[in-house]
Amino acid sequence: MTQIINGGIVIIGGGQAGGWAAKTLRDEGYQGTLSVISDEAHDFYERPPLSKAALKQADFSLSRLFSEEDTAALNITWYRPLRATAIDSQHKQVLLSDGRAISFDKLLIATGGRARYLSSDWQSHPRVFTLRSWDDAQRLREAMLKADNIAIIGGGWIGLEVAASARQMGLDVTVFERQTRLCQRSVPASVSDALMQRHQQAGVNIITDCGDICLDETTDSLSISCDKQASQCFDIAVMGIGVELNLELASEAGLELAHGIVINGQGQTSHPDIYAAGDVACHPTLSLCLQSWAYAQNQAISTAKAMLNAHSEPFSDLAWLWSDQYQDNIQILGIPTAEATQHIQRITPNSEIYFSLNQNNELIQMVSFNDARAIKLGKRWMQNNRKLSPTELADPNFSLMSLK
Ligand SMILES: Cc1cc2nc3c(=O)[nH]c(=O)nc-3n(C[C@H](O)[C@H](O)[C@H](O)COP(=O)(O)OP(=O)(O)OC[C@H]3O[C@@H](n4cnc5c(N)ncnc54)[C@H](O)[C@@H]3O)c2cc1C
Structure with missing residues (x-):
């Protein structure tokens, strides 16, 4: 028989949004059981340094959200490294990958996203890396230290940050971008031009409007071509073509989805006791999913307050994000x-x-x-x-x- 544990308020995801929600619940006086299910072994940490200082600096340590003492003071019952495999919204339970079930009074889904690959060939290639977690950053840094050149697949924010870090580490860098300009979906052409100019000045080879990007060998060497360039060998490649949101739990639980999980200003989903925060939660007024540090933090804080007080102020922050390059x-x-x-x-x-x-x-x-x-x-x-x-x-x- 499945063991059912009383989880009190349960958070799925130990990232930026999960961390700030946990802290806010305690700050706002919640004294009951607080359970966090996380498939990573680490305490809450921030991801922005992963494409910047964590790649470039030898002595860079985990960019913790809160000190070890402050994290311990939150008195969290951790379920880690474990995955939530299903949400039974009717019986208000979360199933864990070790077979146990946790009941919840209220549930917060803060599962973020995972890096997207062009295809399964890219995913299984030993020299192709993604960058989403602290462990990914450690692996990528190690590979970059041994590499002379790197291909970046995708000229969006993460791709360009890795390009800048790689140039600063002395690697030859080529960026493959299928759109006609850099960061096309998020900024006007004048900003794309400014980004292009900076990267070219730094010596990055940028191929925009590159057509299909092909992995020409799937053996240990890495050979990449596109419509505009014949096959070229690279030591390593990094996927920077965006994120696949981790929406499966919400979808299978029958929650309303549109791009991401549909929420109101209080972070509440179509189920009254299930909330969502961070990358997976569709912005309540902009109706799109922002992948932004500030949104993950502030919308999670606002949602945690609403989980304790239904009359709390609805979230209405403007979209804001930043990038550091060179x-x-x-x-x-x-x-x-x-x-x-x-x-x-x-x-x-x-x-x-x-x-x-x-x-x-x-x-x-x-x-x-x-x-x-x-x-x-x-x-x-x-x-x-x-x-x-x-x-x-x-x-x-x-x-x-x-x-x-
Ligand atoms: C490399 C990188 C650089 C970035 N730089 C910037 C920047 O400069 N500026 C900016 O504004 N934003 C930046 N961002 C974006 C920002 O970090 C994200 O928007 C933010 O981390 C989202 O927080 P989150 O809590 O929603 O998701 P995450 O931080 O991704 O946390 C989700 C957590 O849930 C876990 N999880 C998922 N599914 C399950 C499951 N079923 N069971 C258990 N655990 C699960 C995941 O493994 C992860 O630990 C960057 C992101 C990355 C990856």
């Missing part, structure tokens, strides 16, 4: 939409800002290279639907701070 801190506020009809650049000696405005001169998206203060200002403009002057924004001598 010397640049790049911040992206807002998402591209068809409403953005005006694209304005503001180039100063120390920073670049790219604004996208609608016909009413309101800010739709803003991307800054090395100007975090301007992004803070942009958040306020967006929240207040402030009308902006394209001429002022473009003028490097005009002080944006005068629009506070």
